[in-house]
Amino acid sequence: MSQFTSRRELLNPFFEGYRLSIIPQEDAVSRCNLADHAATQSTVSNKILLTFKEMQSRIAHNHLASLGKQAVYVDAEFNLIAIDLEPCREPKSQKKQKEYPSAAFLSSTALFLSDGHGSLYLLEPSDTGPYKLVSSYQFPGSFDVPFRIHSADIASPQSAVVVLSSRNYEPSETASSKHAHVDFDVWGIRFDLSTPDAIPSMSILWNRRGEDVPLDVYYFPSTESHLLLGSSQYRNIGSAAAPSYEPSADEIAPIPRGNEDLDAKDAAPPPYSWHQTLDSLTVAFPLPATTVRANIHAQFFPHSISLHVEGDRPEGYVFPEYDNKALWAPIDSSVSVWTWDREADHAFGLLTLHLEKQHEGTKWMQVFSAAATSGEEEVTETVDPSELYKVREALEKYTTSLREGDDLSGLGLGKGIPSLAEGEMDDEVDASVGKQGFLTVVPANGTESTIWGTYPLRLLSTPLPGYPTSRLSLISKENVDGVVFSLNDDFSWTHSSTFSALAFVLASKRDTRFVYHTENTVLAFESGAQNRGGNLYIYRSVPPNEKWAKQSVLQVGDGLGGALLGVTCVERKDGSRCIICLTETELVTIKSIW
16 A cells, blocks of 8 residues: 555635735846856767666756855756855856766755766865865776766765766667667765764665766755655566556545545436537436337426437437426527437437526536535536536446346446636647656665555645755645645655645646745746746745645746756855756846745
């Protein structure tokens, strides 16, 4: 059983959407020109073909690293640039690169830097400049490949652990094998700090292998273990890769709405299906194909309809019977009509009522005004009119099952899309939002990894880099919502809050590069490529019973600074916090959004 179990009391079926909350652009966003120390995402050689996973990982690479009041990045000339909001100072470092250069703070007085070419450097602040070189490292044995730094943490007063990742180059792999399977290694490197004045020595603590580059790495001092978050599991070297995950029907079942029983068996399909446009409503009833047109009696009134059908009917079927049934809203009865599509080659045809709305543009919540109070079934609107044929098919299966005793579970009528997504839901787009996420725990001794479940998360957001938090949290896709799971001290996960409809709103943003969150805010950053600038979309969380939440939009890129390369949070000298956004030629700071 998965540890990621959502709590229904934290989900909000009443949520309707986000309302714009204005944040003054001039108060929140400021820019610093980086003409002399421009950052870039084009420093990798294009002579070697990259796999899709490598390219995908580089697109999401965060070029900024921060700790407290400090932040750094590596510019296009491979200089290590320190960011000091007041004032700005600019150091230089070594040149080399095959992977993206990367950096991670060990403490306020120590920084690890990778040149992206296979060398690791330990730096510390100096009186003459922001940082000076303490030592450089080359890995022993055959580990002479470009790598990326993911984290650097003090494990004890005597040691520190730096986590790196690299592509695994098998002897049989050649440059021409475009579609060869590629694995990625994750390394835990221990540095000895027991002698204060000596240069720390290094040794390989543990090594894991997976099918993708880690998305993020977290360290837990209480257990001296690392949590690897990635779109694959990270196994011990020599272990076989885990089989691909195939979710069962139970795992993809939707969350039930009020008074809905998803476990109910042998239930008939809904009595009708309906959809609407701005000026009309279409209601389709399945009738036995043997029904004669003369036995159908339908009358339309401004506020109600009457419908009576006579004839032979199969076992388990009940003819629709409405006597002056009140509608949800008034119609124009003079132009409303009905049609009967017999479809002799099917057991059921379709009786379709075409109702013209009296007030164009009015959105109907349901067909009949008394459906929610008279004990009758409330039928959810079907978005796609082409799905009306399922009315006939479902009823044919239902009556056949009654005769033959087959299991009826799984029958349904239309899609039942809630009003939030009406006219906008795209299954392919919404299914692709987020990233697949596995969690692997590597203990301090590195002997055995723990993989939490064979069940991957659909990861929507990770914590904002540099933002202090008391415990780790992740946001996972749950239907259209974003469910916040928080890690407990016993390494169990708890559903702590919900960002209603987060997956739905993120699915509409195709240029999103980074999605981060704090306790009550989700931040979605656009890439801003092709010199058009990018926006920051801010979504606030609300209690489960609230119908509306606040959203805000800030323009991060102005179209001149290039693509967004990195995002982090730093502490200002007055103790407040702000977000730093690194583009190719500008440094953008964002404040006053908490």
